[in-house]
Amino acid sequence: MKTLIQFISETQHDFPYATGELSRLLNDIGIAAKIVNREVNKAGLSHIMGLSGQVNVQGEEQKKLDVFANEQFISALRYGGQCCALASEENDEIIIFDNEISRRGKYVVAIDPLDGSSNIEVNVSIGTVFSIYRRISKPGEAATEEDLLQPGTSMIAAGYVIYGSSTMLVYTTGYGVNGFTYDPSVGLFLLSHPNMKIPAAGNIYSINEANYIYFPEGVKQYLQYCQEDDKASGRPYTTRYIGSLVADFHRNLIRGGIYIYPGTAKNPAGKLRLLYECNPIAFIAEQAGGKASDGFRRIMEIKPEHIHQRSPFFVGSTSMVDKAEESMLTYSGDFRNKH
Ligand code: AHG
Ligand code: MN
Ligand code: MN
Numbered sequence: 631m632k633t634l635i636q637f638i639s640e641t642q643h644d645f646p647y648a649t650g651e652l653s654r655l656l657n658d659i660g661i662a663a664k665i666v667n668r669e670v671n672k673a674g675l676s677h678i679m680g681l682s683g684q685v686n687v688q689g690e691e692q693k694k695l696d697v698f699a700n701e702q703f704i705s706a707l708r709y710g711g712q713c714c715a716l717a718s719e720e721n722d723e724i725i726i727f728d729n730e731i732s733r734r735g736k737y738v739v740a741i742d743p744l745d746g747s748s749n750i751e752v753n754v755s756i757g758t759v760f761s762i763y764r765r766i767s768k769p770g771e772a773a774t775e776e777d778l779l780q781p782g783t784s785m786i787a788a789g790y791v792i793y794g795s796s797t798m799l800v801y802t803t804g805y806g807v808n809g810f811t812y813d814p815s816v817g818l819f820l821l822s823h824p825n826m827k828i829p830a831a832g833n834i835y836s837i838n839e840a841n842y843i844y845f846p847e848g849v850k851q852y853l854q855y856c857q858e859d860d861k862a863s864g865r866p867y868t869t870r871y872i873g874s875l876v877a878d879f880h881r882n883l884i885r886g887g888i889y890i891y892p893g894t895a896k897n898p899a900g901k902l903r904l905l906y907e908c909n910p911i912a913f914i915a916e917q918a919g920g921k922a923s924d925g926f927r928r929i930m931e932i933k934p935e936h937i938h939q940r941s942p943f944f945v946g947s948t949s950m951v952d953k954a955e956e957s958m959l960t961y962s963g964d965f966r967n968k969h
Contacts, residue, residue, distance in 0.1 A: 656787065664812070700719075745874055759875070759907055761910040808824055833865075848958035848961040879915075888947060
């Protein structure tokens with residue numbers, strides 16, 4: 631079976647700047663993921679559950695595992711030498727790696743080190759999400775925030791790790807999507823899901839329906855459509871919602887479906903963060919033949935203004951996202967450009 635490292639080296643010629651640096655960067659992320667996986671797997675035994683006592687920049691309480699995962703990815707990238715700066719959900723400002731080697735690194739990374747924190751204590755799947763950009767500033771100089779404020783269309787690579795019933799790393803460099811399953815007995819990610827494609831249509835919709843009364847009319851109408859009785863088109867659909875974006879998206883990628891986290895009148899930009907949640911998942915969705923939108927426009931074309939910027943998010947099977955967008959346009963056109 632092919633290992634992640636073998637696969638990365640073999641496909642290296644696909645990269646526009648094939649010098650091996652991006653391969654090393656992806657490999658560094660894989661190593662940090664293994665360490666996080668080790669802690670996640672024995673979370674109940676190792677006193678790593680619960681709150682860290684700190685609150686992150688977005689006012690969310692950090693869990694111990696959020697902090698641990700953040701530290702692992704930061705140190706893997708700091709000492710890997712390919713990455714010159716990082717934006718993390720858990721850090722207010724970007725982290726600039728200003729040592730002799732990293733300063734020459736060509737890439738910047740945006741990361742959600744631990745996605746689905748509310749599921750840690752209850753043994754439900756969680757994840758890591760990351761996106762990689764080529765820096766704009768000159769290698770050799772200190773990186774700047776501008777390096778991270780690039781639209782998703784500039785992503786060089788993106789991926790996620792799902793710590794689930796098995797642990798998987800799924801990534802794209804813009805040439806399709808490949809999934810690797812972690813074999814703990816040998817400590818390797820092995821290619822298990824080559825060339826992943828999302829079904830063009832599906833019958834799963836994933837949304838936190840408890841927020842229904844706050845949803846824009848376009849989302850309400852779309853949910854009604856999902857619930858209508860129409861055997862010929864496979865409706866009513868079915869609901870699946872884990873509360874970990876990575877896990878919800880991963881299931882829908884394999885089975886076909888749509889994930890929605892809409893904006894509301896109070897929070898027009900919704901909850902999910904553009905740089906390290908929406909964009910990387912959007913890149914993977916598109917590379918797998920699916921679609922990602924903020925309800926009106928392509929996620930990857932949004933030019934970010936802040937590193938922790940949020941966006942409404944509609945992602946999954948193309949025909950389902952098309953239908954949801956149609957409903958948004960018809961019933962919630964006033965939501966356009968509200969975030
Ligand atoms: P995080 O744990 O990184 O803060 O992300 C949680 C996100 C996302 O993973 C999930 O889909 C969503 O929040 C769930 O939000 P609700 O609990 O509001 O449904
Ligand atoms: Mn998250
Ligand atoms: Mn997180």
